Amino acid sequence: MVDEQVAAPARSRGATDIALIAGFAALIAACALMPAIHVGAGIVPITLQTFGVLLAGAVLGARRGFLAVLLYLAVGLAGLPVFSGGAAGPAVFAGPTAGYLIGFPFGAWLCGLIVERLPRHKAAGSVPLVFAAGFVASAVFIHLFGIVGLMLRVPTSFSAAFRIDWVFWPGDLIKIAVMALVATAVHRAFPDLLPQRRRARA
Template sequence: MTSSPSSRPAGRTARRSPATDVALIAGFAALVAVCAILPAIKVGAGLVPITLQTFAVLLAGAVLGPVRGFLAVALYVVVGAAGLPVFSGGAAGLGVLAGPTAGYLLGFPLAAGLCGLLVSRLPRRKLASVPLVFAAGLVSSALFIHTLGMAGLVLRADLTWAQAFDVDKVFWIGDVLKNVAMALVATAVHRAFPDLLGRRAPATSATPATAPAGSAS
């Protein structure tokens, strides 16, 4: 007996190319770096600059999924810590991770991973839903980027939590706008490349794995 060529287990995931994964991770790490070194705006006490990093970080998660999104942003942080001037304002080195913005940087990979996890759990038809992708990005940003960012200000800038919140709250309006832009871009990408997340296909009716008894083998 031979297996039917068209028979595959229901819900089987299409195999991804490791080379493609590496290219996507590197590409999105570069995108985060570009968004970080674009001219920044400093407001309030000037401890934390406003850049497009949040847009790129959450886009990496929403487009690549939790694992690749996390790895792309983690690669960006590692490269910057290793000495390449990819942090905001062209900063680089381990000293940046000891500064007041350290919490924001450490929160970036976690936010990308959570955003990717939330988006990847959406039904396939909802991947084009801007409000749902926007909500995934905003929740991820609030839980990791803003929370860890304020923790970094408390630990590294000798601020109280109330003072850290006063610094951080300035960035919320921009964060909302960047998440809207992220959701618009991410949903457009998923409409164009619906299998980019490597999601499992929906279960279908079982197909016999073997030819009927008595058929040619």
């Protein structure tokens, strides 16, 4: 009887995790399918994907955020038109956006990892700290991987790829700021949403 009582909450948490992961994967897909803006060389479009990816990490934490983005990529690879412009399939990973796509799950993971380690009241109340988590995650994984992808897939030099990537930073800073505002609001409304281990340290 005791084992069944312990297992029931675990099953409930597992079902909730699956629903959250699937929901955020759908959110990222919706962000990707919104009208894109082409600037600079026009090789890589500006979409809201970065917002969705970093929000998944900041709201769900490192593991679930990573899995949500991974699910999004898997659905696109399987042939559903969830990438920017309605693209789908493995061919997308042979194009100039490949590095950004590969960097997405790691960016969500790092953003979530940093937010998880904030005191609970900071995750729910400090927009600058959550913004910093998103900024670091975006710079370390999304933009760095994006630059490497441009170098390999265009192909081009590092300096030329950096100049292409630099065009996206102003828009990304706005998206990261909005992400931080939304994530802190979510954590104020749902203080137990981050992984259990953080609740013990709050």
